Amino acid sequence: MKKILFALAACFCTFAMNARTLVAYYSYTNNVKSIVNTLTSQIDCDVLEIEPAEKGLDYAADNYAIGSAQIAAIRNNPDNASSYPEIDPVEVNLDEYSTVIIAAPLWWSQMAAPMQTFLFKYGAQMAGKNIGLIVSSASSGISGVEADAHRLIPDGKFISPSLWIRSSQTSNAKSLIQTWLNEINYEALASIPSVTQYEDNEVAVYSLSGMSMRNLYSDFSNLPSGLYIINGKKTLVAR
Ligand SMILES: Cc1cc2nc3c(=O)[nH]c(=O)nc-3n(C[C@H](O)[C@H](O)[C@H](O)COP(=O)(O)O)c2cc1C
Structure with a gap:
């Protein structure tokens, strides 16, 4: 006894004690999904996939018209819940995590809209937590996505730098992630x-x-x- x-x-x-890490991600064409699958083979974490409530939308049709309209709606009125596309309900208890890694595609230089919806709903609950950001884009730089993350998680302890993986680098994600984990000293960070x-x-x-x-x-x-x-x-x- x-x-x-x-x-x-x-x-x-x-x-x-053990501190825990949550990886929350959204992926439309599976690049981020593949990155997260690789990440989960490298760190011990729970994974949460964000999914749009409206199924079957072709965000890339008509020169990415739907995705573009969703991003524009958020940009025009970021404080209004109705600007954000609905997502499926998520079951997550953020109290269990000291570190949250957000993994999302870049859309029109911003964070993909469904992930913005998740953070609009849950970002305030991430106050004081370590926040990592992994972004996949075809070629555009990720400063707009970082700005979205800071706006939506105003009291997060952001890990610097973020990890940017271009679509063409997806198959090389393992070594890029490993280099990033070393750079941010993930092991020490996740234990605080x-x-x-x-x-x-x-x-x-x-x-x-x-x-x-x-x-x-x-x-x-x-x-x-x-x-x-x-x-x-x-x-x-x-x-
Ligand atoms: C609606 C939409 C808008 C996009 N806008 C950009 C962009 O402005 N710049 C860019 O480099 N890539 C852009 N992309 C490409 C994605 O960022 C890239 O393909 C990413 O790897 C997709 O991740 P996923 O496969 O996990 O969805 C866009 C993709 C979509 C669907």
């Missing part, structure tokens, strides 16, 4: 969790994994392995 004594009175106690703070009358439990720790002070029996900072007036015993 493990006994852990928390002698509190404004002291901090820690023990080890985001901090979520919950407080109650007597004890503040700072969850470094981002999981809900509300009221845990009264019941440590279900406390998952992890790194926590406890700050309070009581002495707590976890068995």
Whole structure:
């Protein structure tokens, strides 16, 4: 039986945990999908695919008319939810992740519209998390996509640089991703969790994994392995 004594009175106690990474992606012609499949063979992560609610649209028809119209609608009115194309409902608990990697195609120098919809809905929940960005384009530079990501995740801790993979480089993604992961020191970065703070009358439990720790002070029996900072007036015993 493990006994852990928390002698509190404004002291901090820690023990080890794993931070988790979510890769959220959208892909129309499967270049980003292929990149994400490669990425998942290189890092331990969960994957979430964003899908437009309206099926079968040909975004490339008539010189990319539909995609162009969607991007224009967002550009003209970025704060209005109705500017964003509907996506299928997603089931994600962002509290579980300290790092989110967004992977999306570039459309007309912006982030593809369905991914913008996802971030419009969920970007605020990514505050304080490490945010990585992977962009696929035929040839255009990705600064507009980066600007979209910053607008939609205003309080994200952005990882620099983003990874830009041109369509023609898709088959070479493995080495490009590996170079990027080394460059951003992913291993160290992914092990530094985001901090979520919950407080109650007597004890503040700072969850470094981002999981809900509300009221845990009264019941440590279900406390998952992890790194926590406890700050309070009581002495707590976890068995
Ligand atoms: C609506 C639309 C607009 C696009 N606009 C651009 C563009 O402005 N510049 C560019 O280099 N590529 C553009 N592309 C090409 C995509 O960025 C590129 O093919 C990318 O690899 C697609 O990723 P995916 O296969 O995951 O959908 C556009 C593609 C679509 C469908």
